Amino acid sequence: MQKITVITMGIPTGEAIRSQLTALLEGKVTVETRLASEVEQPILHADLLLFSSEALAKVILKNGEPSIPWMVARRVINHRNIGDVISLPRGSRVLLVNDFANTAREARDQLVEIGLDHIEYLLYSPGSPLPFKAEVVITPGEVDLVPYPPRRLINIGSRILDVQSIHGIVQQLGLEDVFTKSVVTGYLKDIVTITHLIEEKRRAALASEKQLEAVFNSVDTGLIHVDEGGRVVNLNQRGASLIGKKRKDLLYQPLDSWLPLENHFLTDGHSWIADLEGRECLFAVRKISFDDRLGYLITVGDGDQISKWDHTIRRSRQKSMQRKRHDFQDYLTLHPEMKLVLKRARQFARTDATILIQGENGTGKEILAQAIHQHSLRKREAFVPVNIAAVSPSLLESELFGYEEGSFTGALKGGKRGLFEIASGGTIFIDEIGEAPLSFQVKLLRVLEEKRIRRVGALEEIPVDVRVIAATNRNLMQMVDQGDFREDLFFRLNILPLKTIPLRHRREDIPYLLQHFCRISFGRHQHIDLADLFEAEALVFLQQHRWRGNVRELMNLVEYLSLIYEGERIGMEALCGYLPADKPVPELPLLNRDEYWMLQQIDSCGGTGVGRKMLTSLAEEQVYPLGEGKIRRLLMELTEKELLASAGSHQGCHLTRKGAALLQKWRNVGVGMDENDQ
Template structure:
């Protein structure tokens, strides 16, 4: 049996909400009620927490460490308790008393929305500075909060859960089948009966009809009142939309002429499912009396709307990413070294530790990150990618951590959730982490260590449960030495390191990937073999090409070739001009054995840089006949060829990208 825990600020609210839940879901769900003041004194175990207000949720959640799903209820005025309010003379001023400012204002708004706008409300709540003293006090179950004694106090009772919150609860608990049939119909019937009971001597019939229409048009279901002969005598705007007809075309028409159903269904008060314009709808009927005459109250709802409503409302502030994410099957390779990286990543996906993916652009770092997420227990939650380099440094903190109302000029009312809050329970992928500003690095380090974030302009911290995967194409240790990246952040990110393999080191993948993307861009099966598309020398060139842009460059080439294809093999003139130029440039670099050895040693020590003295020491250990003088001449030569460069303000030198390409060419 599923267990729902209701957390409220007061006994009356607690009892009213629990009564409503039990009346709708019967004995098929266990309901426990806890007052906010007693929450942390109890062992909290259940399937869902329901906070009865935003205030209660805010006070509890900032200290809550347990992992139980929660909802914040939307509550509405209980229509059964408003008869006395209806009878108040028009223009009367009253004091509306509730437990907080937001609750008081919300209650006033709801009373106005349902048509009880003939009186003027003044809010009062604990902590309210000044207030307007009136002869009539109205309160939704908070009588004890009235600031003074008054003879006429109207208690309209605690507000009840609205229809949407009910749908949310049953959807979250996956107990839709337990919801009593026709609960929407019963809810509407209560409204109708109350509206029909309005004291005509105080409010004329026209005002009554206007109030009834306002109430019914605010409901997300089609509603029709049908007389005993089956003719529609009143409809709401939602039914007009569902049937695709105007009110004037529906009134005095038989309801069943718009449905593929027999009259017996209506007479037997049955509910049924049918199709309208290709969409499935649920039709519910209930017998009612109108002015002592028999009739029917009918509600029409889209079935998909009912099942999805709770999720829609709960996450209306979240921008969900509804695209298909990559899995490990999408990381294409037959190379043994790349497969080893995938095998390690698959193991890492089953943990919750931070992962740092390093590798050149175009080697599939984000594909790897998505695959890790999709293979983890977080796969049903959000994967949110963030490119640090694409966000202005001034906006970075507010985008990731959110901000409070009034935090800065232009901040939207009510504040804004950051991406870490939105991704709670899921994964944040931070790309280009090497470009993160130092002040942001400090805040990110705190998130990694404390699992908490603080919105811009806020005092309180918010706990977040987010796995972080970071990626970069830069040498972070080199950035640490240059003091542009924090050493403590590097080691906090580098708990589970992965390094992607560049395509030039995966020569066995080149033909394999070319054929895969040829099938995609030329049409599957249109090109039977790769030799059918390329001249022999071109294929040899592609296999030995350095692929500076890696797989991304290969994909771009295939897309380009698919557009210029003329049913004959491609020769070298079909390739991008820069591919041939770069290759020729590398071919023109001629190095002897000693020069290649020096360049290779500089490459091996690029993380920290290396100077000629250290090179001479390594040469002596390896029994190579290269003295420090010769090493000085070699360094000067390869520096002039742009194969190496000085390491900033420090001694020693490091290899350049051109040097890497030349070294690869000679391998």
């Protein structure tokens, strides 16, 4: 019996060819497969060498031709395995993976040749650059060569021998009697069957496509269909018209190549307004899926539709704001006076009266405002914040009160609602009220008194039901005396006053907040000992720092420290490289770690009658690195500092009043502090 040796780069290709030849020439030949990596010596015991590709033959035969006949196989796509490729949507971009660049090109050309030209093939083989990270990957049996896990993998199986190659093998082995008409007929029958299947699916897809296209273009709204990567798959004529470009110039292009986008624009329910060469268009996103493929449908509206959609968009933004609201428990404090402020804020929440919150930047004024809204009867309605300092004075009135169509150049058709209208039924939080121009203060005073607003360019007033919470970091009474703030507006705002307390005036909150933020930034969600994280001098520095930025400054510092942390205790050099250089006057004598340990041990033993030998025993039990000699020296030093005093001959020593007070202050600096212990 004659023997054929098939040489391939991969096992799947060899198995596919072996199975095909065995089925065709059963009982006439034996077929073995060899990987190219295994061909080290010349193959002598075969009647025919069959290489799976011309490139492979060149590599194997570079040192000369073998003494036995050989040929290169011509291979074609296995028609039985292409059903999944037929079903791919027109215009899809797929990655085609094969073992060599030329075999990848051959596979693509053959797919196109049999009619699968409705998709775009991007080629990849080992060693070549990845052209595009497509969601769909097609490979003729080379699954192991796929460079990443795709959303969908279509394995069309290794390519099989074409009729011409089979005829050549039969001739070479003198087996013409086996190569009957039935073999050719069966092979061609498969091709005809698959061809009919392609045509049927193509006709059905074309009919569906035309039907969908008709519906798509009959809608008066602009529609854009994009894939998960933000590439335009389809859009209707109305959408192209609103955008101001030809449809053919937008198809299959990345959305961000022609449209100004916001961050996270491909999010279900997201809406934004973009300026397209002087025309304002509104874009709204809806997530869709089809055949396990994700995508997005974007609706496009012009100025006429923007005003109609305005309410929906504002409500959507309102829901987003609601998700981010703070409550009273988010205001972390141990300070008695600040706790009293929170208690008053809870009481004020139950009324509709105007509240004025005064305090330095970083003391949590907006947290208070949100918490008040959350505990009010308006908690299910909108909470709308606005920072006066962030709005141009010329736009302040139109931003808060809205405007009518045509009231100024660039005004939207249909006009625009202001923040007071949007907040109607809920709460408006006006931050940095001290930055409001005098001309605007007059109009705001009228709104607070009359509960009505007048849009810019309008004649009629609109009633609004809104609760006002204002905040400032400035001394408004001093501004009143200087003529920079209206006295009547101040008293209209200051019905229910609240004042936050700077961090430097509530020192007990410093270690409490420091520990809280360290848990978050350092990823330690359980108990954290500040003495293990910071050097003693650094903790004293933090306790005495002025904290001009208050809690915000402390929070930012911890985030900074977490990024530079390398496992060692944080010292002064790390702090001085970040915090402003306002050197505090030390209020606490500095203690090193050993002195602090000594005072703790004496205190834990009752504060009196503790001698050198007992301290030595305690150090040994706790495996603390202090010997008897060093303990003797420390006892003398602490006595000189008037922190310890002798209890008499052989009676040991005890903490002085100064020593006990200092130890307690050091404990308050943060050693062993825990929220649950407060």
